[in-house]
Amino acid sequence: MSRVASAVVEMVVEEVFHCGDIIGKVFDDQNRNGYQDDGERGLAGVRVATVKGLLVTADAEGRFHIACADLPDQRIGTNYILKLDTRSLPSGYRLTTENPRVVRLTAGKASKFLFGASVGRVVRLDLSDAAFDEGVVALRPEWRASLAQMVELLDKEPSVLRLVYTENGEGRRLAEKRLKVMRKDIARKWRRVGARYRLEVEAKVLSGSR
Incomplete structure (x- = not known):
């Protein structure tokens, strides 16, 4: 009998702590400056798409959420891309922000996407x-x-x-x-x-x- 023992340990990723979540909003950029200012309401029913083909529709306040969008690299994070479907914008509206948009996902944290559009x-x-x-x-x-x-x-x-x-x-x-x-x-x-x-x-x- 020996007092030396060995074991194989498998580290399993826990999504609750390692996922990168997405929160975002599509807003009416009335002054066309690319930022959401006080009084600029959300745009309902606008669709955004991920590179993997997931389609998300904004709610009545223009907000959307993607739970566990990706498992980012724990050391340096991961780039994440979202594209707004311009065909889903209200009639006469055009984007005032970049499309698609890219943010850096961090493990265990939520990243924010903002899309602005205005009557052009x-x-x-x-x-x-x-x-x-x-x-x-x-x-x-x-x-x-x-x-x-x-x-x-x-x-x-x-x-x-x-x-x-x-x-x-x-x-x-x-x-x-x-x-x-x-x-x-x-x-x-x-x-x-x-x-x-x-x-x-x-x-x-x-x-x-x-």
């Missing part, structure tokens, strides 16, 4: 062949000054720019080239005025027969 101002610019010389992709000189004025208008408050080109026989390929040049020209002018927010530009070609 849409500035629409209608274009046609009359604004261009025949077969040319650049705007006529008399219209370029108006383009600069439009960029100044966009700089006054966060907006979405919608370019709508109505094609009347000059060809869809030429219409798309003109829109591409327009977007580059607007981007240059936007950088010149300071680009204090990310300008989203939508472009569409319509047929004149519609």
Whole structure:
């Protein structure tokens, strides 16, 4: 008989102490500053998704919760990604915060996600062949000054720019080239005025027969 003994010990992760929980909120960012200020209410029924395909719907106050979202590395934590489904936002609302968002999960603690959205101002610019010389992709000189004025208008408050080109026989390929040049020209002018927010530009070609 010997007084020396040995045993195999298995350390089992206890989820209560090692899980990383997620708490979050989708809010109406009325001043469009990306932060939830006093008086900014939550947005109900908005969906967020994890990289593993889990869909979570915000409650009546815009709040959501994911229990034990992941088991983070106990030493350095783990990055966790959530993406908001923009199709679930109320009509006319657009995000004012990053999407997707990434936070660092810590074992045994809750991490917070905030998504802001606001009713966006849409500035629409209608274009046609009359604004261009025949077969040319650049705007006529008399219209370029108006383009600069439009960029100044966009700089006054966060907006979405919608370019709508109505094609009347000059060809869809030429219409798309003109829109591409327009977007580059607007981007240059936007950088010149300071680009204090990310300008989203939508472009569409319509047929004149519609």
